[in-house]
Structure formats: structure tokens, C-alpha cells
Amino acid sequence: MKIVCSKSELNAGLNIVSKAVPSKTTMSILECILIDCTGGNIKLIANDMEFGIETVIPGTILEKGVVAYDANILVNLIKSLPDNDVTIETDADFNTSIICEKINFNKILSRSGDEFSYLPKVDMSNPVVLSKLTLKDVVRQTIFSISDNEANKMMGGELFEINGDNLRVVSLDGHRISIRIIKMKNAYNSMKVIIPGKTLNEISKIISGDDSDDVEIYFDKNHALFKFDDTTVVTRLIEGDYFKIDQMLSNEYETKMIVNKKELLSCISRATLLIKEGDKKPVIINIKDGIVNLSINSVAGSMNESIDITKEGKDLMIGFNPKFLIDALRVIDDENISIYLVNAKAPCFIRDDDNSYTYLVLPVNFTSAG
């Protein structure tokens, strides 16, 4: 195989596919990036078996072929080169040379691509279309409440639920639920799939936050395929029925407070300074007319702080794991937010008026914990 590409295009392509190279694996072929130019274009491929990425880069093919390279070495070598044409040549014995200007790398680790797993085929007839910005945003706004609990794989994924032109994205971890609802440009048949959180995380690192550019998503029984620019990402789906979340949601409330998001977030963040990691001290929220008082007690000291609010309904005192509130508040862009509560043992709902987001957080029992 012999190809010539610009350093910058090659570097960009390698950065994309390297997201699917596992950091720890016992199968050395998974640590490789495959360059396949048997089909007339230059394809870079990596596959960690849960998801794989393929991208096509421009360049000249002087001799067709397919070769697997140690991902780490290839990525670092190419990154180090000056911005000029790079020639990669691998002979029949898998001796590879990489040449750029007066720089010669020789005998670079490479091997046959025979053992390499290509991306699974997915039927590409009916794409769901989202803007890159929308996909990136919705992942950022929900991904923090997945769980890496090995005993419950489903919590490690996000529900993508389509009904007409509505996309609902849900994640939960047993203590909280994050829900975002997006209006899409087109309507589709109803469908529910669970996409692994890891795949979504890596995809949102690769795609730009561009609102005018789209991602096409194709689904079949076991896989989802994301297509954007010259890149294809294929992931396994998580099997099974997702949690029945609708029965956990409720519009009833006894107390509603409207509060400045930034003030509330700074205050809770400050309170956490007194807690060491792993220490489960709750922040206690005391809602009264026109004012909310937040306090925390720990061995390192105590804090209390008041914030002006608009209140509706009953007074209420309730405790929360401060981290769960912080995670939700960080991804809400509204200046003022509404929090709905029932009593000290029922979950709170942070929700906007048109239900574009709902964050449910379970309270903690602060009489025993404090």
C-alpha cells in the first residue's frame, strides 16, 4: 500500500477514528487503526467492538492495500510532522515507512488487516435528521445522569424515543432522571432505542457545534449508525425495554419556587466545599415566602446562605445531594428556573413551562443524615 495525504487531513482523520480505540484491551488488533484504500478512497477505521468509527480522507492512492497500524504510534508520529504532504508506504512484509520533507520514519509497527473487524452493516434507507448542535447539546444536557453500574447495563445508556417530530432523550441512575424533548424538522415512525452512553460521549467530542450542518441517524434492530461529514459511527444498541419513566413523572406539586439559576448554582457549589468526597452530607433547602435558605453541616464547618425567590404554595424544608442539583443546574441555560416540590420525601422537578427539559432529583433524609 502506498498513499500520499496532507498532514493536516490525515491528522484530523486520525483524531476522529482514534476515539474508537479502547484505552485498555487484551486484543492487540483493537489498538490498531486500519487504513483501507482497496475501494478507491482512503478510509481510516477503528473499532472497539461496542462502537466503531470510519472516516474518509482526501489523498492520492499510489498502490492499493489495507494495513493495520498501532494507533498510538501512528497518531503521535503524524501529529509531529510539519504541515506538508505525507507518504505512507507499507510493503508486502508489513515494513512501513512514513516520509515527510526530510523526515524518514522506517520499520513502523504495522500488520495485516485480516483480523480487523469492519463496522457492521446498517440499512441506510430512513435517516432521522438532527443538526450537529442539537445532538451535541442534548447529549451534554443528559449524559451526566447515566450510571456505570455494571449490574444494570441499561442505566449506562440513553433512551432515544421518537414520536412524530418529537425526540425525547432520557437518562437515569436510580437517584435522578434527566429528560430533554426536542422538536425535529421532520416526523418519523414511533421508535425507542437505548444508545450506549460511551458512544454518545465520543460522538459529541467529534461533531462540531454547528447548527447549519446535520447528522443523519439510521437504526436497525441492533445498531445505530451516525453519518456526518465523511465520517460514519456505528454502535451496538443496548437490548431490552427501558425503565417506565412516565409513571415516575407528575405535574402535581405543593410548593413551587422560581429562583435565579446562577445564584442557586453558586450557592450550592460553595456549600460543597465543606464536604469531602464520599461524604454524603445533604444541602438543606428551606423554602419560605420570598426567600430560600440553604445550609449544610459537616465536620469542617457549616454554611448558610439566603437567596430571594418567588414562592407559590406551602413552606417546605427538604434535603438533597448537592452534586445532583449542581449537575442539573449546570446544563440549564435559562436565567430563572422553576422547581416543583410535594414534600420532603418526594422528588423535586426542575422543569420549564413547555416541558423541553425535566430534571427529577430524589431528596435525601436530612434528619438522619445531618
Place this chain on the structure above:
Amino acid sequence: MKIVCSKSELNAGLNIVSKAVPSKTTMSILECILIDCTGGNIKLIANDMEFGIETVIPGTILEKGVVAYDANILVNLIKSLPDNDVTIETDADFNTSIICEKINFNKILSRSGDEFSYLPKVDMSNPVVLSKLTLKDVVRQTIFSISDNEANKMMGGELFEINGDNLRVVSLDGHRISIRIIKMKNAYNSMKVIIPGKTLNEISKIISGDDSDDVEIYFDKNHALFKFDDTTVVTRLIEGDYFKIDQMLSNEYETKMIVNKKELLSCISRATLLIKEGDKKPVIINIKDGIVNLSINSVAGSMNESIDITKEGKDLMIGFNPKFLIDALRVIDDENISIYLVNAKAPCFIRDDDNSYTYLVLPVNFTSAG
């Protein structure tokens, strides 16, 4: 004790003194920052027993006193506050409250300052004066070749040697020597001291790179005191006579090459991509008329690259630990550098014409290592 300071001044002062709070210690008093306002000003002090820092911040003393606070908690709490006046109050039972706007921290960890070690007294009659920029630069340009070898404490320090208006700063680790010579504004009595590298590292983090502002340095038998702005740093000196480096230096050479520093640095950096950490593969430098060829061989592959040079004297092939060359090249600001060599077993010298810097690097035997 009760004081009122602006958050920003308090925060800046805490950031300075916290550099002398050890990250690991079995003596809990060392994890504290002392606030001492018995003398009519507000002093913040930290002391890790090898070196200590004291800084004075503006503010109002409402009640005199001296209290030790857990450094980590105090620094983080103050950092989290809005930019406004902060009141710190500690009662006779060491109950501390910190108040800023509507924020109340209470019962913050604090204790008596009785066990706290103040900074040692140093005679402050004859300062050596350097600009902040000069001190910061000379530390950066030499500190990388100290050694943390516990068996030889002297290698963990830097020699500061004064002769008239000349300051020579030296560090060495058994494989290389870094020397910088600085012309000072004033002349002083001859003197040699060994300052711990850790202290120099922390001082250069605190001082700004300001050329118009000075640092005064005072020495006595066992300590050095650095004074700048409202801050004082006192460090122990390392006892003993420093290595006799003059007998290791030589102006004789058989080969001299003049090379573009940036090209040489990029080339050697690229070569190191093929070596795993701990792998002692040398970069082999082959100097000929008008050209130097650099090559490296490892299990991951090999590299070779040529750079145009100006050569004087004999051809030479010599091997080096690439890291040692990289460290020296990084801190040299000249566009072109001169490297002087004798043979494949003698050290090379990277040196400018007026001897303001000399970097000696020992070669490695590449026939056996390669």
C-alpha cells in the same frame, strides 16, 4: 480575632502562602495557614519546615489575634466568595465564622497558633538585588537538571555563586550540568550557597515576570530570605561544598556545529515518539560537512532526518539521551546555537559566545545501546 479584608486581596495572599503548605505531612499544624494580626497588620503565614512564606495583606483589624486555619478549606472557601468584603471572626474557643454578603460559614475548622513555627529570623542588612524577571528566568533555565536523588541532597539544590557583579547559577544531576551567568546591577562580596530546588520552583511560581520590579535576597549561614512586594520567603540552605564543576568544563573541541535551535528541537522531539518511557534508546547524531543526520532505532520503528548546519572541525557520530538535549534546547532563546564536541565518549557543550549559558550533556554509548 476579627478582621475584614477584600475577597480579592485575601484570595491573592492565600494563593501565595499556600505554596508553602506541604501536600503530604504527618504534622497537621503544617497543613494550616496562620493569620497573625497581633502586630497591627494582617499577616498570612505557611511553613513546610524547609521553606516558609509570609505575606501581608491590607484590611481592617477589629480584634487582634492569631489563629491557624486548615489551609485547604480556607483557600477554597475564600475563592468561592463573591468579590466583596469578607469578615473572618474566631472566638476564644476557636469557633470561626466567615461572612460575605448573605453567605455565612460557621464553625470552620481552626485552632490555636501555639504550635505553629514562624519563619526563622535572617539578618536583613546586605541584600543581593535581582529583577523578578531575571530570577524567574534563571530558575526556569536551570531547574530541570536538579535531581531528586534522596542519596545526594546536594543535587536537589542549585548553586548560587556570586563574584563581584557576576551571579552564576548551576544545577547538575550526574548526566548533565546547566550553568547560567548573570551580570547584576551591583557588585557584592564573593559567596556560594546551595538553595533547595523546591523553594526556587515555588518562588518562581509566585513572582511575576516583571523586569522593572526587584527581589531582594538576604543570606546568612543557614538560610536565604527572598523579599518582594509584601511577601517574604525564607528557606533553609543545603549544607556542604558544591561539586567542583570548573574541572569538568573545557573550551577545547574537535567539532563545532552551528544549527537552528527550533529545527533541532522538533527533530529530537519527533524521534522520542518512537521510544516508550523508561526505554533508553539514544538519538544518534551524525555530523558531517554542512549537514547533521539524526536517527533513532526502537522496537516501534526507526527515524532519520537531516538538518542543514555549519560545521567546523572533524566529522563525528555520537549518541545522546534525547530528553537531556530537549530539556536544554527548550530553555535557550537563541535562534541558532553552537554545540562543541570532542569525541563520542566526551560530553558536548551547548554554549553561547559570551558564556552566558553552558549546557553540558554526557553522551551514551550507542554501539551497545543501539
